[in-house]
Amino acid sequence: MKYLIRISHAHPHVAEIEMETFFKNYHLNWLTPMLCTVSCTSQMMDDIIQLSSCIKIVVENPIITNIENDEIVGLDDLIIPQSSRLVFNNFKVKITRVHKKINNFNTEKMIVNVARQVYSCHSHLEIDLTNPDVIFQVLYWGNNIALGWLYKEKEYREIAYREPKNWDYFGGGSMKSHLSRLLINLLYPLDATILDPFSGHGGFLREIAETGSYAIGIEVNKRIIFESRANSRKYGLDQNIGLIHGNSLYPPFRKSGIDKIVTDPPYARQTTTVGLNRDVLMEKWVKILDIGTTVVITTPTDMMIQNPDGWGIDIDVTDYVHKSLTRRVRRMIKLNERSK
Ligand SMILES: C[S@@+](CC[C@H](N)C(=O)[O-])C[C@H]1O[C@@H](n2cnc3c(N)ncnc32)[C@H](O)[C@@H]1O
Numbered sequence: 001m002k003y004l005i006r007i008s009h010a011h012p013h014v015a016e017i018e019m020e021t022f023f024k025n026y027h028l029n030w031l032t033p034m035l036c037t038v039s040c041t042s043q044m045m046d047d048i049i050q051l052s053s054c055i056k057i058v059v060e061n062p063i064i065t066n067i068e069n070d071e072i073v074g075l076d077d078l079i080i081p082q083s084s085r086l087v088f089n090n091f092k093v094k095i096t097r098v099h100k101k102i103n104n105f106n107t108e109k110m111i112v113n114v115a116r117q118v119y120s121c122h123s124h125l126e127i128d129l130t131n132p133d134v135i136f137q138v139l140y141w142g143n144n145i146a147l148g149w150l151y152k153e154k155e156y157r158e159i160a161y162r163e164p165k166n167w168d169y170f171g172g173g174s175m176k177s178h179l180s181r182l183l184i185n186l187l188y189p190l191d192a193t194i195l196d197p198f199s200g201h202g203g204f205l206r207e208i209a210e211t212g213s214y215a216i217g218i219e220v221n222k223r224i225i226f227e228s229r230a231n232s233r234k235y236g237l238d239q240n241i242g243l244i245h246g247n248s249l250y251p252p253f254r255k256s257g258i259d260k261i262v263t264d265p266p267y268a269r270q271t272t273t274v275g276l277n278r279d280v281l282m283e284k285w286v287k288i289l290d291i292g293t294t295v296v297i298t299t300p301t302d303m304m305i306q307n308p309d310g311w312g313i314d315i316d317v318t319d320y321v322h323k324s325l326t327r328r329v330r331r332m333i334k335l336n337e338r339s340k
Contacts, residue, residue, distance in 0.1 A: 004062035015054035088133035169227030202228035
């Protein structure tokens with residue numbers, strides 16, 4: 001099945017990499033920075049929609065064409081694809097502008113136009129604007145237009161409820177749940193267990209647990225361990241999270257068997273670095289990890305692990321967290337003990 005995916009523009013660089021990571025062995029055709037098409041099975045698409053932190057709208061079997069003088073070019077000649085869900089009686093047409101650019105299109109006229117065409121292919125259908133069985137989705141940007149049956153429109157209410165401002169205990173340095181989830185997804189395919197070695201109040205841990213993996217956190221500050229556990233209990237996720245009170249430079253396991261790590265390490269403003277300079281802490285920490293470990297790490301832009309020896313870096317981007325805070329995101333794989 002061919003799908004059109006519209007992603008959120010909250011973290012454009014990382015979101016694009018999330019999509020590239022999910023569809024690693026598939027061809028993503030980017031129509032704009034927020035829209036792409038891909039062909040895959042519906043099972044795969046369902047799994048990815050479930051995990052994703054950036055997918056907003058998915059349309060199946062999209063038609064991609066142009067608009068001229070409020071008319072959708074050649075719409076009459078286009079065959080509106082039959083939905084895989086044949087059992088429905090009513091529908092509505094929904095129109096969404098993809099990018100901010102203002103067009104003075106007569107969207108009402110476009111909706112009527114499209115609805116008429118859908119009718120001509122499915123004459124048994126009725127229009128139901130309040131509670132339709134299916135939605136015929138129209139997306140437009142510039143003079144371009146994509147249309148087809150809506151496969152899924154994703155809601156992010158649950159993930160928003162896990163934002164740091166809703167936690168009972170919160171240290172000030174915690175990352176938004178959407179971005180945490182995006183970074184975890186850069187480890188896709190996700191392993192059964194994922195580690196955050198500087199776990200703080202547990203933002204990453206709860207998003208890991210939400211994906212269905214087991215999360216292990218290491219935190220040096222005992223008070224924060226208790227607070228993190230209380231936060232996770234509030235969300236009913238504490239059963240899927242293991243917390244270790246300790247120093248990540250001396251983990252209580254040797255060969256851990258955990259080879260996927262996501263972390264937001266301390267950067268010595270609101271958080272402790274157990275007396276070490278934050279960069280020295282990072283340099284020492286990357287040395288103790290096993291070969292084959294993948295780490296997704298986010299740091300302030302002025303804090304860099306300078307091309308650590310023995311690691312390959314395949315993602316290195318900056319993204320806005322909010323207006324005054326830019327974060328660097330890296331995905332690194334430990335290739336060998338010494339040189340690259
Ligand atoms: C930036 S915070 C992590 C924020 C976290 N992602 C959250 O959602 O709350 C970094 C945490 O690392 C902890 N930390 C500092 N040095 C550590 C070490 N050597 N081992 C384990 N934890 C450490 C700090 O106490 C702090 O809570």
